[in-house]
Amino acid sequence: MSRVHDMGGRFGDGPVVPEPQGIPALGDWQARALALTLACGSLGQWNIDVSRHARERLSPKDYSRFSYFEKWISALADLLVETGVLTLEDLKGATSAEIHDLADRMLKAEAVTGVLAKGGPADRPSLKPIRFGVGDTVRTRHPGGSALVDGGHTRLPSYAVGATGRILSLHGAHVLPDSNAHRLGEAAEPLYAVVFSASELWSHPEHPNDEVVLDMWQSYLEPV
Secondary structure, eight states: OOOTTOOTTOTTSOOOOOOTTSSOOOOHHHHHHHHHHHHHHTTSSOOHHHHHHHHHTSOHHHHHHSOHHHHHHHHHHHHHHHTTSSOHHHHTTOSOOOOOTTGGGOOOGGGHHHHHHHOOOOBOOOSSOOOOOTTOEEEEOSSOSOSSSTTOOOSSOGGGTTOEEEEEEEEEEEOOHHHHTTTSOOOOEEEEEEEEEHHHHOSSOSSTTOEEEEEEEGGGEEEO
């Protein structure tokens, strides 16, 4: 069963309407939400996949009505409490202000540019041998969802489950989000760019001859 965030190709949500003037500038609270998320990420209490899964786990009602940065700040609040960094009372401002044990890990303003420029590379050595080569025909795993945790995180979108495609290129080995999001280890494995025809992914595509390229971890794929 997919979560509410897995919206690709789903009917009933209406068309995607681009902003007429491009990406709008952040307002004050949106900028604060972004800054808080970056600053708290530097505390080292979770990884990027854990944070993504926290946003996916918001209640369907909240996820559907929240704006982009409301999702970010709500998931951040959940993570801070779940990891014991803060309590609900702290978030409500009901406790006295004290220097936190993690204060020395604070991301300071002058370090932000360097941290963002450095990024967080996810390529790692892998013990799993490369199973597929460029041009091989493959099929994505069916059923979809996480193969590790019931209802867990995965980067295999539901619209691509059971679809047949072709290996376009190999990206090397990368951290497996399905494992990393649940603190089960990085479990790096080969990552491929796989090309699918639109007619393979959707019953009534507007442009059947279009192609979609998806990055797929090896455990998502089966030989045909």
